[in-house]
Amino acid sequence: MGKVFAVVLVIITLVSVYPIIAHTWWPPPTISTTGPSVDHQMDETLVGTGILFISSQLILAGFVWAFSGNGKIKFWPGGAGPVVAFGIVIVGLEILSLTFVGSKVWAAMYMAPANEHALHVDVQAEQFAFFFRYPGPDGVFGPIHADKISDGSGNYFGLDPANDVSARDDVVVGSLTIPVNTAVLLTLHSKDMIHNFYVPELRLQQDIVPGLDIPLHFTATKIGRYEIVCTQLCGLGHYSMRAFMDVMSQSDYDSWLKQQSGD
């Protein structure tokens, strides 16, 4: 029985690891300036933990294979002390290396301020859609009035252009359009539930919380269309809550914005 357990465990271990090594299911290529450092951190963690996973499962299999007989009882040479020390040192080193490098990666994404010339886009999340607002030629967002928010009349941000001059030229659209290689600063709001802004290619995820205005900044480096999905359970249509992020050249973006402002 011990040998069967060992063989089955070795097979499980190898089969489990194979898709990771073969990259059978893998993150899509990253398109942000901070994405490569996340991927590097992921690779470091995969190697470190992969070694721990394989070695510990194989040791378990090996010991069960070797000691399933009726032999003489033996005790681990040196007792528990060296084993405890070994565990603390190995895991401690892994923790130290991951923390030092990983903290910098996190800080660059979430703690460093956005570029002062970043393009500002306001994001409103609701059951079950995202809306995006650009400040228009005046460069100023009109204030949000919760009592004027209405899906029925298409006033997703609760704007009051009759009384707020700055709201009159705001551009509200259903997809996020941004220029490539340009810093973008999003301000995330939700009018109802907690939602989330997740673009796998950006390696970025941020909850959008009612009552908070949460900043999120990034720079996309590749032209294309990408999916923005909600990852925070927000109601029955959670699975269908998505929008697109269109990354285009600066000139295409300029003409797109001009076209939207003219409408």
Place this chain on the structure above:
Amino acid sequence: MSDAPAQPEIHHLTPPTGFIRKHVFSLDHKVIGLQYYGLALAAVFIGMVLSWLFRIHLGWATAAIPGLQFLSPNGAPGGVMTPEYYLSLLTMHGTIMVFFVLTNAPFAGFGNYFLPIQIGAEDMAFPRFNMMSFWTTFVAFLVMMAAFFVHDGPPISGWTAYATLSSVGKDAGPGEAMGQNLWAVSIALFCIGQLLGSLNFIATTLDLRTKGMSLARMPFSTWAWFITACIGLLAFADLLPACILLILDRTAGTSFFNPAGLVVSDNLQPHSGGSPLLWQHLFWFFGHPEVYIAIIPAFGIVAHILPAFIRKPLLGGVRVLVGCLIAAGFLSYMVWGHHMFVSGMNPFSALLFSVPTLIITIPFTVSTLMFLGSIYGARLRFTSASLFCLGFISVFISGGISGFFLAQPSLDTYLHATYFVVAHFHFVMAVAAIFGIFAGTYFWMPKMIGRMMNETLGKIHFWLTFIGVYCIFMPMHYLGLAGNVRRYSAFTDNYLIPLIPVHKFITVAALLTGAAQFVFFYNLFHTRFWGPKAPDNPWEATSLEWSTTSPPPFDNFGGRHMIVRQDAYEYGVEGAATDYSMQTATDTIVEH
């Protein structure tokens, strides 16, 4: 009688003879332990069937499940699950499994039955509290089940019940009216039951140990139940007021979790001043320790069982393993923010929560190394119980490894709320704890019901379950790496559609692994009525529960007071008639 123990008499009355007092409203910890175990068994069956239903939906979103329309005509018209009903079943699966299975069985079930016996006591310190604890939990379960039968169905906010989805009321969607109210009331009741139970466990362990049963001589399982009770006393004392605040927000117009300016279903909500993040802080201050409430008893059970089948004491003994469990329990209160890295809290705090989260891997790594080092040089006996112990070590390693990823905010920003998280917590908390429960069942059921379980069926059950859980949960890591978001009732995004075949594979594996559990149910049921009589000590084990009859008499030791002379794991004794020595040798038992 100089050795006469100064132990208070609990069962000073004669055993009850009426059916109600003997089997229903019993004060006997053994009956209450069996009641908790039975409740967990019913709950795990329901939770498993729910997972089958929504796994079928995830593989084949448009498939009709015959008969489902009778359970919920609105939730599954024609048998095809609606997105909201998917979320309802998901919510109930998580809630039932975490609270009514993973907390009930390894802690309240086995703990109630064996903690007093393992310390040589006649009962728990507060038998009436104990009875109240179970029946409060039972009512909590009924209230939770009632959510299936209310008009708008069970809640859809997940077992974590995040505000504002859970706190604004019916405008939030189906299930967020009476269903969510019932959820909050049920969990509040559950907390009361657990608080009573935890107090009882702590008082019993500290006050009712028999003569010679020093803390250092307590079995691992007793230590684990004691540590878990200490954790539970704080954790459930946090969740109870959180649930009360949630109920007030939902029914009394308060705004603890609801900020101003909420517009739900085009209705401006009459709230101001609350914070949805407050719920998350309160919930996870309970929620992370809850993980340890599920896994630490399983750790203790495995550490208690393994020596009987490797025929030697565990490497490091009580000092190392119990030290690790205490360290993990202590740290469990410092890491709740790792569930909230991307929640909108100050990003600096993510770094602060990350460090203790990574550090908590150290006591668990050391514990695992102690298990591995103990198997070295062993004389392994393969029984259903020992196989599940070995399986526990393997699945705990698998689940623990993925913790390294999720403990880092820089990776959580990609993996958060994906199937990687589902894989992690199922391996490390659910499957590992269930393996501990199975090991405990095969090991202790002969003592609990006085009959031996069928070993062949037990081993078939192990192999199917062991391979099955890897087939279900290992691919979820791959889904997570591909960015597959969890809690989606269908995969309509372009990048998710290619992943549907993996979901189909997982569904088939889940159905087959679930079917394999019927081998266990049959074995348990058959044993209960027709199994061969169990001897007092079938495993040649050493702790006090094996020094009494199977099942034990009403006062546990038939009028004897046990006196403990040595550690609980004297295996591999050289030169003796047997290779083990009971914690209480025969000549040290005092008749009275």
